[in-house]
Amino acid sequence: MIGLLVNQTEVLESSKIIRGHKSVDGRGLTYEGRRIPKPVIKRLSMYARALQKFSFTGVEKISSRELGDALGLNSAQVRKDLAYFGQFGVPGLGYYVEELRGRIKSILGTDRVVRLAVVGVGNLGQALISNSTQYAREGFCIVAAFDADKRKIGGERNGVPIYHIGDLNHRIKDMAIDIVAVAVPSGAGQAVADRAVESGVTAILNFVPERLIVPSHVHVQYVDLAIEIESLSYYLK
Amino acid sequence: MIGLLVNQTEVLESSKIIRGHKSVDGRGLTYEGRRIPKPVIKRLSMYARALQKFSFTGVEKISSRELGDALGLNSAQVRKDLAYFGQFGVPGLGYYVEELRGRIKSILGTDRVVRLAVVGVGNLGQALISNSTQYAREGFCIVAAFDADKRKIGGERNGVPIYHIGDLNHRIKDMAIDIVAVAVPSGAGQAVADRAVESGVTAILNFVPERLIVPSHVHVQYVDLAIEIESLSYYLK
DNA sequence: TAGATTGTTAATCGATTAACAATC
DNA sequence: TAGATTGTTAATCGATTAACAATC
Structure with missing residues (x-):
């Protein structure tokens, strides 16, 4: 059985593969098995738009504080919201504007029309x-x-x-x-x-x-x- | 001093007089000194509309369960929401549709144009x-x-x-x-x-x-x- | 009186914020 | 290395639901 051959690295790999998988269970819609609060989804869309504006004005990287301030939100909330879906930032630096926007768009499903x-x-x-x-x-x-x-x-x-x-x-x-x-x-x-x-x-x-x-x-x-x-x-x- | 002459009944009376008084303090907008959650206000408006429909179809009294069902809400929530503003129901009977609607409209301030x-x-x-x-x-x-x-x-x-x-x-x-x-x-x-x-x-x-x-x-x-x-x-x- | 439903308190659930070790 | 900021856990805050005595 293949399962017996799986080592630590392979387990990590397979957990990467399911990254981004939405599914529906008893607790409602989940993302990688975690239930995502509805307000989080709303804010994700707000982040995407704000990032688009920052990107347009030439900003390349941004901290959770700056992004939160632009929308009147707490920086901890910004980080927590993003953390539901993965690790997108660089400690000490913040987030790359275009990359983060792309990730969020892909989570929301609006990276395609x-x-x-x-x-x-x-x-x-x-x-x-x-x-x-x-x-x-x-x-x-x-x-x-x-x-x-x-x-x-x-x-x-x-x-x-x-x-x-x-x-x-x-x-x-x-x-x-x-x-x-x-x-x-x-x-x-x-x-x-x-x-x-x-x-x-x-x-x-x-x-x-x-x-x-x-x-x-x-x-x-x-x-x-x-x-x-x-x-x-x-x-x- | 007038205060010294106030008896129990008069205290009750004066508490009635301040009924319905909105004011702003450190905790935001309050109603008779209690802070009212924003979702409650939204639902109040939904109750008013639902009651209008019930009234139109000739319904004269309604329970918190019936009102909640019409809007997809829990009956306890209906009662709790209303309880922020006073006692409008009759135990064992429910609420009088037109009366409740009038009370809610007056709370919202939409009893005038x-x-x-x-x-x-x-x-x-x-x-x-x-x-x-x-x-x-x-x-x-x-x-x-x-x-x-x-x-x-x-x-x-x-x-x-x-x-x-x-x-x-x-x-x-x-x-x-x-x-x-x-x-x-x-x-x-x-x-x-x-x-x-x-x-x-x-x-x-x-x-x-x-x-x-x-x-x-x-x-x-x-x-x-x-x-x-x-x-x-x-x-x- | 018996049955029904309120008003209200306590329990639960969920969401936000604070704090901080880990990391660049 | 020193400074900054993340990701994450724990603490707080707020809102919903359950339960039930009081009341019609």
Whole structure:
């Protein structure tokens, strides 16, 4: 049996090989067997963007303190967040900006292009589509939009083709859509989510003020502008 | 001295009088001297909306379990959240839907109309403005929009007048703006925030992917769509 | 009264921050 | 080597959930 021949070095090697492996178990999504808190993922994306800016202005290396300061975060938090995924820094020196950014992008999965569909070409849908240039820089691309209004079908906005919502299922498969952004009128969100899930989508960005019922392997991120505004009201003097 | 004459009943009375008093101390914003976690405020707003729906469908009373289920929350959490602000339920019965909703609205400050300005009438700004009908139902009103583009000035969208951004300061004061939503292009956010703060605004909803520097008494809520999308990418298979 | 559900305390869980040996 | 900063463990802080006496 091969197992008997494995020496210390080989064990280390094989542990390197599984590096970067995401899997789902009873504790939710894990990375190399460790459960990653959701806030960590959000911050990872913030780090990537900040690093992009630093890189753009010619900064080549950066400490956890500098990166944290740029985002209003504690330096220990920066180091701890990164430590979930490996060792990326050099003691005494800090992190190499471009290298770290690349590593984070690869962890997030945005080192390749992530393909999005926007469902609902109302004002919010259009706002998303009009942001595509910014999004493209960060690694995701809106490749299709869907609407129920026949007058909008067939055209395009910002280079994004608009299809009829009836085509959602087959287009999701054909176009290899990764993420569906739901920006339809209130009440129509669940139906869209159902079709997306049917077609194999596992990540949904939901702007409709409704809770979506989805299987446990599907991740839904809620963005609820009315809730954001109302919460702010509490903090008024 | 009056204090010497205060009896037990009067002490109870006076503690009722301070009920609902918000103040700021070293620990941040407090309600009747207790520090309220931010997630609680978000959920309060969610409760209010759910209760509105229940009320609309004729439901008159509701248990913490039923309210929690509607939002995917634990019933203990519902009760604990409410307990920060007082005793609103009836043991054995639950909560009266309309009464609870009124109490929550009053805690949030959305029992009166909260006045919003949208700065930046791009696609996102327009999306916000086009939602005003929904927002109006929940207690806030977009009363003005601002843009730098002279061609947009003077007109209106959805009944909301569009002013030049140079008028921001005096309009905020004249129109008693409570909250400023910043939806300008990347790079212009801080300047808008500065003027808003100058004019006395204490709550900002920021859609620009930049950290805003504001005095500590000003609350900034960040909505960053690119970060939301990129975080979702991590959860793709 | 019996049953149900609150309000609240205690227990658990999770996330942030501090501290420091290891390392460049 | 001296100085700086990482990676990681332990301490703290905060938020959620369980449990249950009090109450309708």
